[in-house]
Amino acid sequence: MIRRMSHATIFVNNQNEALEFYRDKLGFRVHTDAMVGEDFRWLTMCTEDDPDFELILMEPKPGMLMDDATSQQLRAIMNKGVLGAGVFNTDDCRGTYEELKAKGVQFVSEPAERPYGVEAVFKDNSGNWFSLTQPTEGN
Amino acid sequence: MVRRIEDLETLERLDRARDFIDHCYDHPLSLDQISEKACFSRYHFLRLFRQAFNKTPHQYLIERRIEKAKELLGGDELRVTDVCYEVGFQSLGSFSTLFHRYVGHAPITYREKVKQREQAKRQVPGCFLVMYKLESA
Numbered sequence: 001m002i003r004r005m006s007h008a009t010i011f012v013n014n015q016n017e018a019l020e021f022y023r024d025k026l027g028f029r030v031h032t033d034a035m036v037g038e039d040f041r042w043l044t045m046c047t048e049d050d051p052d053f054e055l056i057l058m059e060p061k062p063g064m065l066m067d068d069a070t071s072q073q074l075r076a077i078m079n080k081g082v083l084g085a086g087v088f089n090t091d092d093c094r095g096t097y098e099e100l101k102a103k104g105v106q107f108v109s110e111p112a113e114r115p116y117g118v119e120a121v122f123k124d125n126s127g128n129w130f131s132l133t134q135p136t137e138g139n
Numbered sequence: 140m141v142r143r144i145e146d147l148e149t150l151e152r153l154d155r156a157r158d159f160i161d162h163c164y165d166h167p168l169s170l171d172q173i174s175e176k177a178c179f180s181r182y183h184f185l186r187l188f189r190q191a192f193n194k195t196p197h198q199y200l201i202e203r204r205i206e207k208a209k210e211l212l213g214g215d216e217l218r219v220t221d222v223c224y225e226v227g228f229q230s231l232g233s234f235s236t237l238f239h240r241y242v243g244h245a246p247i248t249y250r251e252k253v254k255q256r257e258q259a260k261r262q263v264p265g266c267f268l269v270m271y272k273l274e275s276a
Contacts, residue, residue, distance in 0.1 A: 007264065034259030037273045042263045056267075064271040 007044070009056045010085050011078055012126040015043050018057045021125040025103045028055070040064065047088075081127040093118040093134035100132075144191050152177040153191050156184070160196065164203040165227040170196060204228060205241045212250040219246045 012018035022028040028045040031054045036042045039061065044054035060075055062068040077083060090096045093111045097120045101107060108121040108129055117135040124130070144150055156177040160168065173196050174184035188196050204226040211222045220231055223246075228234040238246045260268060268274040 032262050034255075034262060036256055036259045036263055036268070037271075040271060040273055042259065042267075064273070 004052075006052060007054045007056055008086065009058050010124075010126075010128055011060050011074060011083075012057050012124070012128075013059070013075070013078070014126075015041055015057055015059055017125055019043060019045070022055070022057070025100060025105050026124075037064075078127050081123060081129065083128050085124075085128040085130055087131040087133055090132055090134050093120055093132055096132060144187065149187060150191065152179065153188055156188065156196065157192065157199065160200050160203060164200055164207065165225065167227065167229065168200060173200075200227075201237055202241065205238060208234070208238060208246065209242065209249065212246055213253045215250075215254075219250070222246065 010018075019030065019033075022045050023030065028047055031044040031046045031051060032042060033044075034042050041059075043057045045057060046052075046054050060066060060071040060078070062071045066074070097107065097111050100122060106123045108123060109119075111118050111120040111132075114133075117133050119131055119133045121129055121131055144153075156173050159173060159176040170181050170185065174181040177184055177187075179187065185195060188199075192199060194202075207226045208222050211217055211225060212219070217225060223231050223234040226234075228237075235245055238244075238249070242249055244252065260273070265274070
């Protein structure tokens with residue numbers, strides 16, 4: 001039986017810039033940051049509340065998992081901003097929206113009532129978009 | 140422009156000399172000894188070897204030794220000094236200098252880096268190491 005998800009990969013343009021964005025703007029913290037190979041940096045981040053779920057921030061690079069063409073294609077798709085990467089939960093969507101917006105986070109849609117709660121959509125600095133949802137109680 | 144060697148017999152003789160380096164890199168090898176394996180005079184051999192492999196026999200020998208040293212430094216059975224003599228260098232000084240030139244770090248720093256990486260690897264789910272070709276399946 002599959003119980004829960006512990007890691008998920010988000011492809012980013014640049015690991016240093018992504019680290020700063022997720023830490024300084026979104027309020028995440030670094031879970032693990034280690035050079036594992038000559039050119040392979042294992043960088044994962046988590047929210048304060050859920051250190052057991054790690055977001056792996058990975059650069060598409062040729063030479064390991066991908067060939068040159070694949071990594072370029074992935075970067076191109078990423079930069080188009082069409083990759084939706086997930087849903088983050090919050091207790092206060094409007095408050096968090098204001099807070100993140102003040103820090104310069106780009107929002108695709110403002111907080112709005114949905115059948116399941118209040119939801120806004122923002123992008124990280126690599127073009128990945130995320131839902132920021134305040135679930136209605138019971139959802 | 141460098142002309143490629145196309146004469147098969149010459150190439151075979153050069154290969155023989157290169158194989159000799161591959162097998163005996165841990166011994167002190169002179170150009171005379173190496174060129175003898177190919178049955179060429181030393182200067183003729185030097186020129187042909189460089190033409191065929193883009194490096195001198197000496198450079199090839201050093202690279203082979205450094206490669207082996209990296210392998211041994213990755214483990215922890217031998218001290219740096221032992222590694223130096225094990226791969227055929229005669230002095231620790233020239234080993235360190237050459238190692239630094241080829242690898243970018245001193246031997247001891249290289250060993251520490253490998254160790255750090257090995258420790259770091261333990262934090263990464265194995266499937267990622269395999270998918271990203273840092274380990275074989």
